[in-house]
Amino acid sequence: MRVEIDQVTVRGIIEDITLHAENEVVGIVGPNGSGKSTTLRCVYRALKPAAGTVLLDGSDVHKRQHVARDLAALTQESQVEFDFTVTEVVEMGRLPHDRDPARDRRVVTEALATVDVAHLADRSFLSLSGGERQRVLIARALAQEPRVLVLDEPTNHLDIRHQLDVLGLTRELGVTVLTVLHDLNLAASYCDRLYVLDEGRLVTSGTPAEVLEPSLIAKVFHVTAHVVNHPTTGVPQLLFDQEVTP
């Protein structure tokens, strides 16, 4: 599915953001407070931009019906307030779809296994660790069988193995994935293209190799970076000096 964010402005926070993604993994990176989450909020309809549009396959997300059948979001606000079991939480992902008990069960079981939480199926969500909760929330998003997956820092709380698992999975899904990532090396490894935000504006976009170069890193993040190619994948990775530039 095609996602087009066109000249979106949220007053005082982001200005004139344009971003396109279609059946690829697109990363949004940038310093704290640069407007990454705000941009995503306009996509999953938590915010209506003051100007600009967000289109899903050409139709305005704010006017479209049944958006939850197409789009799932794992957000900074994704929470479970009550004491549901893990299975119940993941089953919530099926709510946008017409009921089909056999299929629903199969999809939920598969989602639990995919993010390695099947063994927690009967546990209370509120009793889980931070990383376990995060994986269950990812399972809920997968159970929604979205064509667009919006992820705000999906690797939060995850150990390195589960970070790699979850990001690898986003590539295998073959759907449009829009993800905010703080770890630039993970972004370089798993994203087809990156958009860099700074102070609410789009600075540049392109493939990780095009975008993640030392002068851009210095300008946007105020650190000195060296680019090395990963010895087995050849993907550019960054090594940082410890000093922070003013």
Ligand SMILES: Nc1ncnc2c1ncn2[C@@H]1O[C@H](COP(=O)(O)OP(=O)(O)OP(=O)(O)O)[C@@H](O)[C@H]1O
């Ligand atoms: N509802 C709001 N009212 C006022 N300011 C807001 C609101 N939402 C966000 N902001 C401000 O807008 C800026 C961008 O916030 P946003 O959460 O989009 O940044 P971010 O790039 O996702 O940051 P981080 O990396 O810290 O998660 C921040 O300075 C934030 O304090």
